[in-house]
Amino acid sequence: MSAVPFPSDEKPLDVLIVGAGLSGIGTACWLQTECPDKQYAILEARDTIGGTWDLFRYPGIRSDSDMHTLGYVFKPWSKPKAIADGESIRQYIEETAREYGVTQHIHFGYKVVAAAWSSEQACWTLEAEHRATGDRHTVRARFLCMCSGYYSYEEAYRPTFAGENDFEGLIVLPQFWPKDLDYTGKRVVVVGSGATAVTLVPAMASSAAHVTMLQRSPTYIVALPSQDTVAQGLRRLLPERMAYGLTRWKNLTLSMLTFRIARGLPAFTRQRIVRMAAEQLGPDYAVDTHFRPRYNPWDQRLCVVPDGDLFQAIREGKASVVTDEIDQFTPTGLKLRSGEELPADVVVLATGLTIKLLGGMQLTVDGQVCQANQLMMYKGMMLSDVPNFAIAFGYTNASWTLKTDLTAGYVCRLLRYMDQHNHAIAVPRREADVQPQPLLNFTSGYVQRAGSVLPQQGSRRPWQVYQNYLQDMLTIRFGRINDGVMQFGPAGGLP
Template structure:
């Protein structure tokens, strides 16, 4: 890689080679072939979360027709394993010759913008030491959580437990669960995945949850896609048709979750009860919040419910009083005995990988600044970041922002700009600065724990991340790149009036 000031400068540095970074590289490689692009990945291979997580049964909780890339058909089951997703990404990298762009074991430790040079100077570490590289633009694609360590609460008495405590994000290769009593703490997609995938190994597995989660059980097939394949329809057509249908179905379901929350709640619970029987205590699967205030995970073939119905697994809803030598004592006074305790209790949120950023020597305090549409930050030049959707597949926004990035870079070339920065209008500056997400709309634990890391939003559609794919898919392509929100300047630091440039 180029190092040092004044050497071979990059046009765009993409940070991260997970689903976002690989998608970003594709957009620039295929649509801006004249740009000098590099991808820095801290791990030793691509994949991000799909590489890091190795616990039994690790799978997507979004369908792959929308979680997959827009320009590469998905031909497998809607819910896919980590290995299937990694294979798909590997094919995408090879088919589009993205490999030469990706540099592994490159961990960024600092990014500093110079208004004089109109460049980012990025410090990074590799196995052979520290280096720097300069780039005109940074595209941050690391995802939104800490891949080094998962979240485990600090419960009383954890040191007293005589068995093994494991977090799924740091799954040991040599763990042996055979014949053991296993206790899984959690209620989300990870817990629901783990329980049925280890039940046959254990003497018994118990799922302990503080509060329930909504699930959607169903067959891991897409019948329309299979029928179209039976009719020998081209896979590109199938991908487009199924992708559109899934998106329409998701949009309608999301809207119903707001407008008809009680009906949707009844439908979700009925789907679970169909596996567990009429006599099962459904309080274990009845959350205190309305559907879609937190993620709803799809459970392929209802596998966790089948495990509970068969007796291989059980579920307990209670609060933890403390760990004891033989397991966990609950606030009810009951003790759950265990040889192994798995804390499927979530992850730690990060923003932009917790990389320190500076603009002209001043540290950037993300939590003090407004986000523009959840992809740029006020007064931070030449930086775009990917943050996907909570209620739709993350990758949908990767493709939308890929379209925007390509358009923005071409527009800057056309008007002679080397710097672009979103500026908050006076009317928005006067508004109250609010938390990143409205907690009444979406309030998972990881977001509440990490809110202090995230940028602020305003009560204005442009100065927040709407989380609404169905609006953004039409709105983002229509953004006026010559609008007043963008401040452009040339290499000499002169402001460019893009209205005049467009007219010319």
């Protein structure tokens, strides 16, 4: 991408967006449409648009949500595959940025290292470091939108194992996939059973000698068609935007319904998902050993395999699943706790992410350092007692963009409300009687490891995080801005 000069700090921007991934580009498009008079800029630490969908380049990288809900509400997804590959998603984000005139507002290569709020000035001052030169720059903005995601781009979760130095093969992390890695005809072991692992296994199995997915315990895995035939039929009959909207609501309704059934009838749902795996793999396969998790459905995120590609690779003998734990590496592979040895030329550690909120930057309000884990999320998108600030944080049980679209729309509503009433400051004030609760009710390892990083949610609205699009839409898109919790005031501080 061509360089855009860094914005001057002589006059504050109306809005500064941090991150040019799916959330950041979407937020900018909302501003362009709903608040066309606002001056904004985007700071992006990397040199390209796309965020996650540009960073991850491992074999088979794709969404695990359908693109009719992962796509923006204002930009129809028009490609045949609803469960899309990473490159197609990156192109979609880039195309959206061009169409809405967002690209010219992006300043690449700038990592925000600190953001300081001044109530006296009703303004944020951000310090950004140019990653290539190390030069520091400052920029001021009246409102700050954090769209930098929730995990570290520089560090994956990487457990260590005994004997790694003895291993004569190659150890690879999906987040930092080597461009020149040739695994043709090689024995591959993928350690993990989450979305990354179930994507890698069938993709690598097409050319590797054999791929083994080594898991400590099973994950719920569901096969879904990669193409949405209803969506294709609607596109033939209706205008594109109408067809997209109807497909979107069809998929939303189905996902909310299946989630409610899963949480309300966990035993039934568990049996159904395991039975579906058995139907894919045949009566002689040890489904209970490898595909029956110990936890209830949606205690962790379900994994989707498009067109059952993982099951197909197993049926064809190109891939296999082993449920066991690593005892140590050996020169030629892995020795397991059971005593079994897995031969390997390449070991892929698909062991998860490292949670990192706000891109790791330091946040201060009137000179006081803010610790995210001491703050409470307001409507799942703002932080308690942090003025003029919003954070894009998507759903764990549905498509990420569903929530970030709502958040961006709310920010536009809030900015217009502040203009209409001549307010310079808007801040959700934490209420003393609201009891803190964990932000995410998930047992996934990356969530459990992030207890000291993530903010809290509250025991009642508007501090609860619903993980439900319909509830959030009613609250965020149609609820009152001045709800008694959000406090407003002039520059200089609240009365």
